[in-house]
Amino acid sequence: MKEALRTAMTTSISEVLETMFFMTIDVNENAGAEVFLREPAENPFVSKLVFSGCLSGLFFLMIPENILRSMTETFMGLDPGEVTLAHLNGTVQEAINMIAGNTFSTLDDTEVFELGIPELADMNAMTGARPGQLPEEHFLLVETFAGNLALRVCFKIE
Amino acid sequence: MAFKMLVVDDSLPMRSIIIRTIKASGFSDTEFLEAGNGKEALAVLESEWVDLVVTDYNMPDMNGMELIQRMKTDEILSAIPVLVVTTEGSQQKVEEFIAQGAAGYVKKPFTPEAIRSQLANIFGEIEDEGSFENSDDDLDF
Numbered sequence: 001m002k003e004a005l006r007t008a009m010t011t012s013i014s015e016v017l018e019t020m021f022f023m024t025i026d027v028n029e030n031a032g033a034e035v036f037l038r039e040p041a042e043n044p045f046v047s048k049l050v051f052s053g054c055l056s057g058l059f060f061l062m063i064p065e066n067i068l069r070s071m072t073e074t075f076m077g078l079d080p081g082e083v084t085l086a087h088l089n090g091t092v093q094e095a096i097n098m099i100a101g102n103t104f105s106t107l108d109d110t111e112v113f114e115l116g117i118p119e120l121a122d123m124n125a126m127t128g129a130r131p132g133q134l135p136e137e138h139f140l141l142v143e144t145f146a147g148n149l150a151l152r153v154c155f156k157i158e
Numbered sequence: 159m160a161f162k163m164l165v166v167d168d169s170l171p172m173r174s175i176i177i178r179t180i181k182a183s184g185f186s187d188t189e190f191l192e193a194g195n196g197k198e199a200l201a202v203l204e205s206e207w208v209d210l211v212v213t214d215y216n217m218p219d220m221n222g223m224e225l226i227q228r229m230k231t232d233e234i235l236s237a238i239p240v241l242v243v244t245t246e247g248s249q250q251k252v253e254e255f256i257a258q259g260a261a262g263y264v265k266k267p268f269t270p271e272a273i274r275s276q277l278a279n280i281f282g283e284i285e286d287e288g289s290f291e292n293s294d295d296d297l298d299f
Contacts, residue, residue, distance in 0.1 A: 075175055112248045112250050
């Protein structure tokens with residue numbers, strides 16, 4: 001189940017970013033948080049989402065502001081000068097919502113997973129210690145032409 | 159033909175792309191109303207007739223399933239078709255939406271074709287100057 005989740009996350013983030021944001025990406029499944037921390041992103045936006053089901057835990061998504069601005073312009077059909085902070089926050093929250101939902105339907109569409117409402121978070125959530133009650137985690141570094149995104153999940157198998 | 163539609167999603171960017179996609183699907187003359195959750199949607203529907211409600215599932219205060227249930231218990235609102243656009247992808251949830259009376263279902267992430275196909279099921283084929291083939295919009299995927 002643990003490795004199947006990693007595979008589903010990789011498939012999901014590719015589908016979401018390519019279908020909704022027209023982004024071509026490479027997912028580095030083996031980079032880990034250490035590689036990510038070596039080159040910290042400028043002005044990162046972080047969202048988180050709680051989930052429960054046969055797996056329960058937390059998803060975190062980090063997108064640097066320059067990439068998020070471009071994604072928001074594409075997603076909402078806005079010109080660069082029209083993008084506001086509310087638009088950026090909305091996009092990073094909707095992105096994690098779609099990535100998490102798509103991950104679980106890719107993993108097993110016969111299981112019901114309950115998703116929480118996406119929230120904003122800070123970089124400590126992305127790189128900090130795993131919550132004590134969640135013994136497992138995956139960290140994906142997502143490489144784009146303009147920089148790296150990161151997706152982290154902390155979870156336990158129920 | 160001009161339509162009026164209500165788009166219900168707690169995400170402003172998602173409401174925006176759903177509206178753009180519907181407009182580019184042959185509904186360029188459509189008037190759109192927006193709501194951030196099921197409660198807000200019901201408040202809008204108290205004073206506005208719409209031809210279609212497009213709703214997310216996972217929203218604060220009142221989710222999309224509750225919205226459909228409330229609409230189906232109302233003699234007037236039960237006649238309005240509801241299209242569910244959501245990240246919820248489990249077979250059980252999809253069957254539940256349909257059982258509750260949803261007219262269609264689209265899973266996020268979606269292509270414009272997926273939305274257009276559902277709109278065609280609900281309204282029949284629509285042709286206007288805003289259709290994909292004639293659109294200058296960025297929705298060229």
